[in-house]
Amino acid sequence: MVHIITIETQNDTALEQVKAFAKKLGLNVREEHIPEQTRRAVNSIQETQSVHPVLQQLADLERKFPPQQVSKNFDFNSVVDGGINL
Numbered sequence: 001m002v003h004i005i006t007i008e009t010q011n012d013t014a015l016e017q018v019k020a021f022a023k024k025l026g027l028n029v030r031e032e033h034i035p036e037q038t039r040r041a042v043n044s045i046q047e048t049q050s051v052h053p054v055l056q057q058l059a060d061l062e063r064k065f066p067p068q069q070v071s072k073n074f075d076f077n078s079v080v081d082g083g084i085n086l
Contacts, residue, residue, distance in 0.1 A: 008039075 009015050022029050034042075 007015065007018055009018075019029050019031070
């Protein structure tokens, strides 16, 4: 599994220190520069968008009950037809 960390800074010294620390830990470092105008546009969109309450509830449920792979022998029709007996 790959984890990606985004670091936003305008301080070149801080960025170099973070990159050096990551390399010291043996992590791969990939650097991308986003034009300031693009960054401001993305931040503006993110600030104005709100999440519909139903979508937020779904996200909360998925965090609480992460999706799991079901056995390929699982019979969905029997669950639909007969319900789930706990």
